Amino acid sequence: MLDDRKRKILQTIVDDYVTTAEPVGSRTLARKYSLGISPATIRNEMADLEILGFLEQPHTSAGRIPSPRGYRFYVDCLLAPPKIADSDAKLITNWYESRVRSLEEVFQETAKIISRMTHAVSLVTAPQISKALFKYLQFLPLDERRAIVVVVTDAGYVENKVIEMPAGTSFQDLQEIAANINDKLAGLSFGQIKHSVLREIRNDILSNPALFETALAVLRQALAVERSEKVYLGGATQLLAQPEFRDVDKIRGLLTMLEEEKLLSDILHMQDGEGVVVTIGQENKYSGIQNCSVVQATYRVEGQVIGTLAVLGPTRMEYGKIMAVLEFMHQHLGETLKKYKAF
Amino acid sequence: MLDDRKRKILQTIVDDYVTTAEPVGSRTLARKYSLGISPATIRNEMADLEILGFLEQPHTSAGRIPSPRGYRFYVDCLLAPPKIADSDAKLITNWYESRVRSLEEVFQETAKIISRMTHAVSLVTAPQISKALFKYLQFLPLDERRAIVVVVTDAGYVENKVIEMPAGTSFQDLQEIAANINDKLAGLSFGQIKHSVLREIRNDILSNPALFETALAVLRQALAVERSEKVYLGGATQLLAQPEFRDVDKIRGLLTMLEEEKLLSDILHMQDGEGVVVTIGQENKYSGIQNCSVVQATYRVEGQVIGTLAVLGPTRMEYGKIMAVLEFMHQHLGETLKKYKAF
DNA sequence: TATTAGCACTCCTCTCAATCGAGTGCTAAC
DNA sequence: GTTAGCACTCGATTGAGAGGAGTGCTAATA
Numbered sequence: 001m002l003d004d005r006k007r008k009i010l011q012t013i014v015d016d017y018v019t020t021a022e023p024v025g026s027r028t029l030a031r032k033y034s035l036g037i038s039p040a041t042i043r044n045e046m047a048d049l050e051i052l053g054f055l056e057q058p059h060t061s062a063g064r065i066p067s068p069r070g071y072r073f074y075v076d077c078l079l080a081p082p083k084i085a086d087s088d089a090k091l092i093t094n095w096y097e098s099r100v101r102s103l104e105e106v107f108q109e110t111a112k113i114i115s116r117m118t119h120a121v122s123l124v125t126a127p128q129i130s131k132a133l134f135k136y137l138q139f140l141p142l143d144e145r146r147a148i149v150v151v152v153t154d155a156g157y158v159e160n161k162v163i164e165m166p167a168g169t170s171f172q173d174l175q176e177i178a179a180n181i182n183d184k185l186a187g188l189s190f191g192q193i194k195h196s197v198l199r200e201i202r203n204d205i206l207s208n209p210a211l212f213e214t215a216l217a218v219l220r221q222a223l224a225v226e227r228s229e230k231v232y233l234g235g236a237t238q239l240l241a242q243p244e245f246r247d248v249d250k251i252r253g254l255l256t257m258l259e260e261e262k263l264l265s266d267i268l269h270m271q272d273g274e275g276v277v278v279t280i281g282q283e284n285k286y287s288g289i290q291n292c293s294v295v296q297a298t299y300r301v302e303g304q305v306i307g308t309l310a311v312l313g314p315t316r317m318e319y320g321k322i323m324a325v326l327e328f329m330h331q332h333l334g335e336t337l338k339k340y341k342a343f
Numbered sequence: 344m345l346d347d348r349k350r351k352i353l354q355t356i357v358d359d360y361v362t363t364a365e366p367v368g369s370r371t372l373a374r375k376y377s378l379g380i381s382p383a384t385i386r387n388e389m390a391d392l393e394i395l396g397f398l399e400q401p402h403t404s405a406g407r408i409p410s411p412r413g414y415r416f417y418v419d420c421l422l423a424p425p426k427i428a429d430s431d432a433k434l435i436t437n438w439y440e441s442r443v444r445s446l447e448e449v450f451q452e453t454a455k456i457i458s459r460m461t462h463a464v465s466l467v468t469a470p471q472i473s474k475a476l477f478k479y480l481q482f483l484p485l486d487e488r489r490a491i492v493v494v495v496t497d498a499g500y501v502e503n504k505v506i507e508m509p510a511g512t513s514f515q516d517l518q519e520i521a522a523n524i525n526d527k528l529a530g531l532s533f534g535q536i537k538h539s540v541l542r543e544i545r546n547d548i549l550s551n552p553a554l555f556e557t558a559l560a561v562l563r564q565a566l567a568v569e570r571s572e573k574v575y576l577g578g579a580t581q582l583l584a585q586p587e588f589r590d591v592d593k594i595r596g597l598l599t600m601l602e603e604e605k606l607l608s609d610i611l612h613m614q615d616g617e618g619v620v621v622t623i624g625q626e627n628k629y630s631g632i633q634n635c636s637v638v639q640a641t642y643r644v645e646g647q648v649i650g651t652l653a654v655l656g657p658t659r660m661e662y663g664k665i666m667a668v669l670e671f672m673h674q675h676l677g678e679t680l681k682k683y684k685a686f
Numbered sequence: 687t688a689t690t691a692g693c694a695c696t697c698c699t700c701t702c703a704a705t706c707g708a709g710t711g712c713t714a715a716c
Numbered sequence: 717g718t719t720a721g722c723a724c725t726c727g728a729t730t731g732a733g734a735g736g737a738g739t740g741c742t743a744a745t746a
Contacts, residue, residue: 060696381718
């Protein structure tokens, strides 16, 4: 598609532009990097690359910047397989060791360290309970009127909720109900439970009508433990350091969007592919981030995908480094979570 | 201290400056507000107010802006007792009803709505478990090697953790341990437990040396459920709309600070007073926010202080409205939490 | 034929001075 | 005590000019 020299020049332009944020001129390029060719030659090649759609010119007498297509080619064809620097890997390992003490902190700190290393915003989705399997529920006494229902998933994840005990119900009754329910639901996913199994239980419990209403009321409360998918956000301020966002108005829209959790999940859910995936500029479906790029990877525990890691930044981003960091992190996170034995 | 006319002028200047963000001149003031006096008179009064330290001049030929002392006087003496608008109160009530479904969302949405109404950053601290009273703990089976320890507080708040069962320990053993521990710890605060009671238990358990090590190991794990105080942040982007932060560099420091949760707790903990408290500019101890003001209030459930609500914004903020919102919210939040019966 | 040097041209950016205007302080009149 | 009038101040805006990085084209070179 492109001869070696054009590739080399395109690559050098991207590399330079990513670090300097200034349009790259032929003279600068020749002086700064020893390409063995003169500025004039570079100019000719640049003109070609522009016609081919890999470069753009902000205005007539400026240097070139990579076009979205240029970035795409760079990412697909010019980038060496992303490999994280040893020092970075060590830094991440240490960070986890020194800062993470609980499951929730795993996600928080993961988001934090990714943004720290990539100078962009990071997004980490935590696993959703609706994909988990119901193991059992149990009631714990609280006082005369209230009890705590604890729902345990197959993997040991626990959600709990304080519930009102319906009038005339004893704690004993609750335990009966629990036994009944556990029989029925063990091994089902929360998604399944919500949509189809409730009705069946209802019929079953009809055989003991005394507890019918209580059981259903309690169960409904118990299943409300499910919470919507949580997105951990890290380092939104990193964006402020980028020249792209030197203008306050430009960044405001983006940050406002980042405060909308729903949008974030949407952005991340668009991608379920394998490995590290890059979405550049207008390739993004959501128009609010069409001057941004997203790099994302899923992470797994014991083979099962349970969440997504992503980095959001200006299209002028360090694709190589970011991909390497995510490549490393999605594995490392899986292992860390295994240690927490919660999934 | 100040005669009526000076008060009126100072108040008008603060009100105008808060909305326009422009230094207020005598001519503008006379034209915009019907004070019944001429620009020249206003000029004289302004000069007096400046000498008294209530106003400042950015430069010789600019209008006046309130000094920190001016804001202080405005807040202490010129502001009518903060009263929330009925429409705002209704808006808040509706917001809760339509958006809040779980305890955690109470805090998230509280932060969100406060910032929405005040156009500034809001901070909401969630209750800390270390102030809560231990009620009991219970083990739930998970598999051969692992169990879940559930710690319940007096008020029904639940924390849980997956623990490794020490080799050679049966689930039966765990339940014995639980009974023993619950006897000892019921009614104590987590703070107390951590610092003094553990030793006692250790001696007690010595009478059953078989379980000694197991019990301590398990208990240590169980108590690690405590997490540090969480601060919910809302509407950091609101700051971007303020002219004070039109310059990206100015806002970066502030936003970076807001990402440091520790600092936030510090800022909020400086104030344990009664009612709504305002801290203006350099009155803040932390130098990073000395061009900002903080308005905060504690909230209670059944008489006990359990957290703080705060608003952080430029010193040029709508003190009256913000105080009214917090006044309303700290009560409303208390009631909402009572509904959730978790404290 | 591919590469390079030279050159005229473009257009952004920075600087500096002139202008504008909102606001002040002072003085004198009311 | 209040107000009108006026000279003065000083930041903000505007516009012209210089500087510089970069381009495209042409002609010379290897």
